[in-house]
Amino acid sequence: MSAHDDGAAGDARGIGTRLAHTARRPADHHGFVNTPIHRGSTVLFPTLDALEGAMRGDTRRGPYIYGLIGNPNARELESMLAQLDGGAGAVVVQSGLAAVSVALLSMLGAGDHLLMTDSCYGPTRWLCTAVLPRMGIETTFYDPRIGAGIDAHFRPNTRLVFLESPGSLTFEVQDVPAIARAARARGVSTAIDNTWATPLRMRPVEHGVDIVVHALTKYQSGNSDILLGAVVARDEEHWKRVKQAAEWHGHYAHPDDCSTCLRGMRSLEVRLARHEASALEVARWLEARPEVARVLHPALPSHPDHAVWKRDFSGSSGLFGCVLRPHAAGREHTRAFLEGLRYFGMGFSWGGFESLVVASDVRASRAVVPWTDEGALLRFQIGLEDPRDLTADLAQAFERAR
Ligand SMILES: Cc1ncc(COP(=O)(O)O)c(C=O)c1O
Incomplete structure (x- = not known):
């Protein structure tokens, strides 16, 4: 050099x-x-x-x-x-x-x-x-x-x-x-x-x-x-x-x-590759869950903008969303799910080594395109943990929140 x-x-x-x-x-x-x-x-x-x-x-x-x-x-x-x-x-x-x-x-x-x-x-x-x-x-x-x-x-x-x-x-x-x-x-x-x-x-x-x-x-x-x-x-x-x-x-x-x-x-290249691979694994796992209405991850073919993403991006990162199916218990169901998680911290920001999740309500803030989903909107930051531990954590939280 x-x-x-x-x-x-x-x-x-x-x-x-x-x-x-x-x-x-x-x-x-x-x-x-x-x-x-x-x-x-x-x-x-x-x-x-x-x-x-x-x-x-x-x-x-x-x-x-x-x-x-x-x-x-x-x-x-x-x-x-x-x-x-x-x-x-x-x-x-x-x-x-x-x-x-x-x-x-x-x-x-x-x-x-x-x-x-x-x-x-x-x-x-x-x-x-x-x-x-x-x-x-x-x-x-x-x-x-x-x-x-x-x-x-x-x-x-x-x-x-x-x-x-x-x-x-x-x-x-x-x-x-x-x-x-x-x-x-x-x-x-x-x-x-x-x-x-x-x-x-x-x-x-x-x-x-x-x-x-x-x-x-x-x-x-x-x-x-x-x-x-x-x-x-x-x-x-x-x-x-x-x-x-x-x-x-x-x-x-x-x-x-x-x-x-x-x-x-x-170390950005290696970390990002791991965030990307684990996030895709968790996103695909969520997509197969009955509690989930839709997963918001541009690298999944189910995403409405997947073609644009594929054209302009060379990969993805560790942040994506999902919408839960509406539940009769409403916010209490979301609370039980979030508070039952072991590896996902509840907090803002993303990009760090640790996994995070936040629930957001964007309905009041949208000015042009209304957000019409009724189920809870969750955002996951997938950290550097073993993705199998993360999906096991999510599975047990879904069970507890039934
Ligand atoms: C998309 C996006 N832009 C900007 C910011 C602001 O970054 P900072 O927290 O460093 O002010 C955030 C923070 O969460 C973000 O998510």
Whole structure:
């Protein structure tokens, strides 16, 4: 490996090799494999020229200026993220939700119009309904399955179309290329929350998307022990807007967290393969259960968007949903099922080593496409446990909840 191996654009090496060998510089750190953590705010300059030169430099490559604007740990992680997505640059921020907010605020201002998928993550919806209107930004929610039909929703002041595919509670897969094409034809930018797929399963930039959001809290860090987010920009113009929005709002990613996340990413390929295989095993098992009305997993042929998923994704991850058949005991039945589980923790987030389940009621939040299923909507995050133990756990919970 060379001392400065940042994985050039079009890098043909396998993903495991790139995850292991890019974004580290042992020769700069006495040979230590991993970069030490650089905590700090102030950066000292030996001369006035050096200080002024740093201020004019490119924060992706130039001298460091101030802790808020960049440090070696954030920059390494950003370089890894940009090369994985095939983007011009990345910015890491303190959470996935902060990354969503940076993506929105990088493109939108007073008088602008936003098109937001109706399947978006809950707090993304709250940003649109509670925060953006105070800034004079109007949101129209659209059917996630709209595809090229998005064209009918553009207004003269539409600046951004935001996608999330699949939706992280309801799992609709969007026709990303069709939406990106329609937006580009109108000179409108696109952004996507790609947390479910990660760049290992789908690279939205290759489908024409301008801005990619990741909650690194999930698979990239992989251990449920940090919060972190990133925004990757396709080209220089979007990169400048994203970087300014993050920096000028004071967003920041702690170097400890950047280092922890990069450590997680070294093993992302193998972890994701295990999450994927186990999730498919559990999803297929659930599909055969009489208590289950339908399983929401895009990689199953029964999923209504399976063909779109197959066309655009190279695989799946560990998060999927299912709808239980309506039960006479209603919520008490759901409670008995959830509280009887041994290996599935009840809690938010996903992408960690441990399995989780949450029940959600999306009926009140949908703006365009009503959610009509009557049975309980459950979301499973399948961790790294033995899937046979997970299905046995689910079987006993179904028995107890009868
Ligand atoms: C799809 C999606 N996007 C963004 C986020 C926000 O990530 P974070 O928890 O790091 O703020 C989440 C969190 O659950 C999510 O599920």
